[in-house]
Amino acid sequence: MATSTPPNPTPSTTTPHTTDSPVAIVCVGMAGSGKTTFMQRINAHLHSKKQAPYVVNLDPAVLNVPFDSNIDIRDSVNYKEVMAQYNLGPNGGILTSLNLFSTKIDQILALLEKRTAPATATVTTPRIRHILVDTPGQIEVFVWSASGDILLNALASSFPTVIAYVIDTPRTTATSTFMSNMLYAVSILYKTKLPMILVFNKTDIADAGFAATWMGDWEAFQRALRSEEDAGTFGGAEGNDALGGGGSGYMGSLLSSMGMVLEEFYKHLSVVGVSSMTGDGIDGFFAAVETKKEEFLRDYKPELERRMAQKGRDKEERRQRDLDRLMRDMNVTEAGKGKKTRTGPPSKEEPETVSEAEDEEEDLNEFHAGRVDDDDDDDEEDEDFGGAGTQDGLQQRYMQALRGGDQDDLMEEDVSFERFMSQVNAGGRA
Numbered sequence: 004m005a006t007s008t009p010p011n012p013t014p015s016t017t018t019p020h021t022t023d024s025p026v027a028i029v030c031v032g033m034a035g036s037g038k039t040t041f042m043q044r045i046n047a048h049l050h051s052k053k054q055a056p057y058v059v060n061l062d063p064a065v066l067n068v069p070f071d072s073n074i075d076i077r078d079s080v081n082y083k084e085v086m087a088q089y090n091l092g093p094n095g096g097i098l099t100s101l102n103l104f105s106t107k108i109d110q111i112l113a114l115l116e117k118r119t120a121p122a123t124a125t126v127t128t129p130r131i132r133h134i135l136v137d138t139p140g141q142i143e144v145f146v147w148s149a150s151g152d153i154l155l156n157a158l159a160s161s162f163p164t165v166i167a168y169v170i171d172t173p174r175t176t177a178t179s180t181f182m183s184n185m186l187y188a189v190s191i192l193y194k195t196k197l198p199m200i201l202v203f204n205k206t207d208i209a210d211a212g213f214a215a216t217w218m219g220d221w222e223a224f225q226r227a228l229r230s231e232e233d234a235g236t237f238g239g240a241e242g243n244d245a246l247g248g249g250g251s252g253y254m255g256s257l258l259s260s261m262g263m264v265l266e267e268f269y270k271h272l273s274v275v276g277v278s279s280m281t282g283d284g285i286d287g288f289f290a291a292v293e294t295k296k297e298e299f300l301r302d303y304k305p306e307l308e309r310r311m312a313q314k315g316r317d318k319e320e321r322r323q324r325d326l327d328r329l330m331r332d333m334n335v336t337e338a339g340k341g342k343k344t345r346t347g348p349p350s351k352e353e354p355e356t357v358s359e360a361e362d363e364e365e366d367l368n369e370f371h372a373g374r375v376d377d378d379d380d381d382d383e384e385d386e387d388f389g390g391a392g393t394q395d396g397l398q399q400r401y402m403q404a405l406r407g408g409d410q411d412d413l414m415e416e417d418v419s420f421e422r423f424m425s426q427v428n429a430g431g432r433a
């Protein structure tokens with residue numbers, strides 16, 4: 004494997020990616036941008052090319068997913084139960100569901116690695132070339148949470164991984180909404196540190212040519228800004244009315260400066276226009292994925308391995324740090340520990356459920372069973388989860404997951420878990 008990293012005997016510091024590795028495409032986008040429709044479209048596109056992808060749904064709150072998922076967070080975490088048991092609102096429920104799910108990332112990775120392995124003498128089905136990951140519409144809950152970080156790092160430590168940031172083109176044609184979206188994209192790029200494709204969706208309604216022009220030519224953006232100001236349409240039809248009527252000098256000059264600052268950032272992005280509705284532009288999207296995969300292998304992988312090689316030595320300290328991060332997300336304080344957060348009568352049921360689907364693949368059954376075999380016995384459940392419904396219980400659950408290889412229920416080949424944890428720690432993300 005070509006790498007600029009010095010030889011290192013520790014397997015956990017070497018990523019397994021090669022040009023032949025399947026690529027993981029993580030779709031993020033604001034609610035209503037068309038993320039799910041886009042996922043559906045690229046999934047159908049790959050099926051039509053006889054390159055069936057492996058699909059992972061990480062949105063615990065979605066009601067209907069219009070495509071089959073191979074791994075679905077909803078099979079293992081019941082979002083509504085989580086909200087009820089931990090007395091949380093919708094975003095807290097999504098966050099905690101993701102946290103619970105991320106504690107079993109080692110099993111998810113093992114499954115992904117197995118499913119995407121090259122064909123053998125006994126397994127002759129076409130190799131999976133793409134892993135598609137759908138995420139919650141509340142981008143910040145995914146991108147800025149410890150679990151989102153853990154899940155993304157885990158994926159990137161095993162597969163070349165690219166972010167597809169889906170943008171609602173018709174709602175982005177004004178300079179101010181365009182700039183808001185670009186700033187959001189910057190924050191995602193720098194938080195995830197992964198190659199990114201800007202997917203301007205809904206081009207059947209509005210052409211995305213303006214975006215490519217503005218990103219490639221700062222003066223063109225200036226001209227658009229000025230013409231909006233002159234026409235008294237600053238903020239655009241979809242923009243903020245308060246900014247309309249000729250605009251504000253402050254906002255105009257801010258946008259102008261931002262446009263210049265972001266020129267450097269634009270160079271790191273691929274931009275495609277697609278219509279998830281009609282399928283237009285989807286070939287261009289997959290061409291961009293290949294470009295970004297190469298970029299990942301060339302630019303991101305050495306950095307990833309460098310961070311992994313810098314991992315700290317004290318495992319316990321590292322695990323405690325990871326635990327602290329998960330618990331911080333839950334806003335668990337010393338004072339809150341041990342306190343029942345559930346408001347209603349204690350429920351016998353755990354937040355997790357096992358998909359009972361009888362046609363589940365054997366491995367998926369093992370995966371779900373491994374994760375929630377606590378369901379076999381209600382009394383055991385409370386013990387295993389340290390008394391679910393309490394913050395102590397949640398903490399024990401996280402601790403159990405972070406304890407690594409000493410758990411009975413973890414797979415023997417547990418290196419992937421160690422690998423991503425090492426990487427997370429080496430990255431120094433807090």
Ligand SMILES: Nc1nc2c(ncn2[C@@H]2O[C@H](COP(=O)(O)OP(=O)(O)OP(=O)(O)O)[C@@H](O)[C@H]2O)c(=O)[nH]1
Binds near residue numbers: 037
């Ligand atoms: N015209 C058009 N409409 C689209 C396109 N893609 C999505 N839509 C519509 O946009 C709306 C939102 O699409 P979704 O796929 O549910 O968006 P989402 O980002 O997954 O939304 P959340 O589930 O809230 O996160 C739906 O009414 C879609 O039919 C497109 O390419 N063209």
